[in-house]
Amino acid sequence: MAFLPKIFRNEILNVAITSWFIAQALKVIITLLTQKKLNLYRFVGSGGMPSSHSSMVMGLSTAVGLKNGWDSALYGVSLVFALIVMYDAAGVRRAVGKQAIILNKILEDKQKHRQIEEGRLKELVGHTPIEVFAGAFLGILIANILI
Template identity: 50%
Template sequence: MARELNTVVDALWANPMLWIPISAMAGVQLFKFIYEWIREGDFDLHVLVRTGGMPSSHSAMVTSLATAVGLREGLDSALFAVSTVFALIVMYDARGVRQESGKQARVVNQIVRELFSGQPISEQELKELLGHTPTEVIVGAILGFVYTLLVLPYFAGGR
């Protein structure tokens, strides 16, 4: 049993198709944390897991995945088609659905503030920064693509 578990763990650690996209996302989140720290002077670790902002780490991750799959499996492979469609759905959601949810949260928060002005409110405000602007999505996608082109060749059989 332990030998099988070690084999599974070794296979996961040795899979660049998994770790390159995850590291692309982590790198973008780290950039946002450092940028916020320098800009605001606030050492806020929550930035590392916060959604929204420039650039989109979701876009970087899924574009990195699609790029790695395309380079490894071929641009004519079914796996590349699936990963590209997945990336497009995630980026559409990051830009469209989540951004609209954030706009709705702003309106609901404003209504609650106005209705309960001067009265204690026990409810927590809704999170308003959920999604991304088109520019944030595009920049994230470009970063994921370029990062993967630069990093994948360093892995055995990268291309």
């Protein structure tokens, strides 16, 4: 492993990236099972089950706690960061998605009467609380497996 650059040997970073990757892959699998179609866009898209943002930050935070101690300043910082990201995913970003649904409906209604230049807004932006929880649980699990 000496031939790999040091960044690739960073266990904490590897946990965070692996947690994100697995969450994104699960979105593709869940979409395949529920909608009976392969949608590879789900691998890079936002929103959906599980939250890859939550998985990544909780994997990061858990890995920091496991490596540096639960009473370390670095764990405290990483946990606060994780909680902010998860709150944003379930709060602000979810609200943006709900607004996009309403605005898209307005656009559809107006297009029936006259030409509108605006395209549809992305509706799958945020997460439900269960999607955030599932992502956080996945990150914690991955960190405990890899560290």
